Amino acid sequence: MIILVDEYDTPIINAFNYTNPPIKSTDKENKTYYEKVIGFMQTFLGKAYKDNIYLEKGLLTGVMRVGKESIFSEWNNIKVYDITSNYFSDKFGFTQKEIEDLLDYFNVGDQLPEVEKWYNGYKFGKTDKIYNPWSIMNYLSNIEDGFQAYWVNSSDYSLIQNHIENLSVNKVIETLIEGKTIQKVIKNNFIFEQFDNNIELLWTLLFH
Structure with a gap:
């Protein structure tokens, strides 16, 4: 048997968003919605x-x-591949070669510069150019409609939105918009219980 589970963290993110702080109760008999979802997962x-x-x-x-x-604490033989891993780094989306072949197949090879502007920008491990599959497939299915931001409406950004309005965060984002660089500590694990009191965790979330 092979089991595939996509976006396992979505129910946890939703539970966090819909649970009033604190997300964990001191009363074991009266668990919060977040705790109930964690227990289910x-x-x-x-x-x-x-x-x-x-x-x-x-x-x-x-x-x-x-x-x-404690979701993964008792699991055996786990292999974790994240955005910084080199192994599988070219499997998170379409590579440059695959994009060129796709555009040629649909007779729009001359649109490569615009495709790069709209849909390229991901870096996984050692692979610099990874294209968003959802955006590419939508573009190729609706070429006559031109380029559109297909990915922008495909996800719930409430977890980010609720914290990005922080004044100190806005100033740092303005620095990025100006084309400058910043340095932030990125955590391997994301601890929801600390998120409301540790704005620096936002950068771990944005990075991933």
Whole structure:
């Protein structure tokens, strides 16, 4: 048996957004919505990946690796590949060669410079140019409509939006818009319980 779970962290993000702080209760008999979702994910993923005697391989994808919630603590033989990993770095989207072949196939090879402007910009590990598959496929399916920001309406940005209005964050973002660079510490794990009181975790979220 092979089990594939995409965006495992989406229910956790939604639970965090819809739980009034603090997200964890001191009353074990009266758990918050966030705690209930964490409990469900622990059981669901544990039964699927840890205690499943029929499991041959499993794949789990998500925006971030949720930390301090014991979701993965008892798993065996886990391999983690994130945005900084070289292994599989060319598998997170379309490569430059694949884009050139696709555009030639659809007889729009001359549009490569514009495609690069609109849909290129991802870097995974050692691979510099990775194109967003959703945007590329939508563009090629609707070439007559021209270039559009297809990806912008495909995700919920509330987790970022609720914190990006912070004045100190705005000033740093203005620095990036001006073409300058910044240095921030990026965490491997994202701890939701610390997010409201640690604005620096926003950069870990934005990075991933």
